[in-house]
Amino acid sequence: MSQHYYSNQPEVGHDRRHLEEKLRGQTFRFISDAGVFSKKGVDFGSKVLIDAMDIPENAEVLDVGCGYGPIGFSAARLAAHGHVTMLDVNARAVELAKENAKLNGIHNVTVLESDLFAAVEGKSFDVVLTNPPIRAGKETVHAIFEQAYAHLRDDGTLWIVIQKKQGAPSAKAKLESLFGRVEEVTKDKGYRIFKATKTSQ
Numbered sequence: 506m507s508q509h510y511y512s513n514q515p516e517v518g519h520d521r522r523h524l525e526e527k528l529r530g531q532t533f534r535f536i537s538d539a540g541v542f543s544k545k546g547v548d549f550g551s552k553v554l555i556d557a558m559d560i561p562e563n564a565e566v567l568d569v570g571c572g573y574g575p576i577g578f579s580a581a582r583l584a585a586h587g588h589v590t591m592l593d594v595n596a597r598a599v600e601l602a603k604e605n606a607k608l609n610g611i612h613n614v615t616v617l618e619s620d621l622f623a624a625v626e627g628k629s630f631d632v633v634l635t636n637p638p639i640r641a642g643k644e645t646v647h648a649i650f651e652q653a654y655a656h657l658r659d660d661g662t663l664w665i666v667i668q669k670k671q672g673a674p675s676a677k678a679k680l681e682s683l684f685g686r687v688e689e690v691t692k693d694k695g696y697r698i699f700k701a702t703k704t705s706q
C-alpha cells in the first residue's frame with residue numbers, strides 16, 4: 506500500500522505532535538500525526554486560503570480533503586450560525602479532525618470519511634473549500650471541481666488554493682469550463698486563490 510498522505514489507511518507508525526496555530530486571528534490547537542498532510546504545521550497555502558475566504562455566518566460549508574482540520578475549523582468559527590461538513594479519504598486524518606474539533610470546543614462541524622463526495626451524496630452547500638490533493642493526480646483534482654459544482658447551490662462559491670507550478674493555469678481553465686465566474690482573489694509566494702461562483706442561469 507502507498508504511504509502517501511492521501512492513503513485511505515496510512516500504514517506508517519505514529520508521530521503525534523501538538524501544534525498551536527493562529528488562523529484568521531483565532532488560536533487553534535491541533536494534534537497531527539505521521540501519514541497526514543503537513544504534520545509539522547499548517548500549510549502555507551492553507552493559510553493563504555483561510556485568510557482570503559468569505560464565509561457568511563449562516564453558511565452551510567464543505568471542506569474537501571480536510572486533513573487534521575485547519576480550513577474547516579477556521580470556516581466553522583466564521584460560520585458561527587452555520588455548519589461545516591469536513592471530509593477526507595484518509596481515516597487517520599478523519600480521526601484527528603474529530604479529536605481536534607473536541608480539543609478546540611468546535612461543535613458546528615461534522616467530520617466524515619469519504620472518497621471524494623461519496624458521503625455527502627444528495628447534499629448541497631453554500632461554500633466549498635479545498636486545498637486539493639495535487640499528489641493524488643489531476644483526475645482527482647478535476648473530479649473535486651466537478652463534484653463541487655454539482656453540490657453547490659445557485660450563487661454558491663468554490664474556493665481553492667493551488668501553486669502556479671502545480672498547475673494553477675490548468676486548474677483555472679477547468680474551473681472556467683464549469684463555473685459562470687472565476688476570479689483570482691489573491692496570490693502569495695506562488696500560491697493562487699481562485700473563487701468560482703455557480704451563477705444562476
Ligand SMILES: C[S@@+](CC[C@H](N)C(=O)[O-])C[C@H]1O[C@@H](n2cnc3c(N)ncnc32)[C@H](O)[C@@H]1O
Nearest residue numbers: 511542551570571572593594595620621636638
Ligand atoms: C493538500 S491536503 C490538505 C489537507 C488540509 N485541508 C490542510 O489544509 O492541511 C489534501 C487532502 O485531501 C485528501 N484526499 C486525497 N484524495 C482524496 C479523495 N479522493 N477524497 C477525499 N479526500 C482526499 C488527503 O488525504 C489530504 O488530507
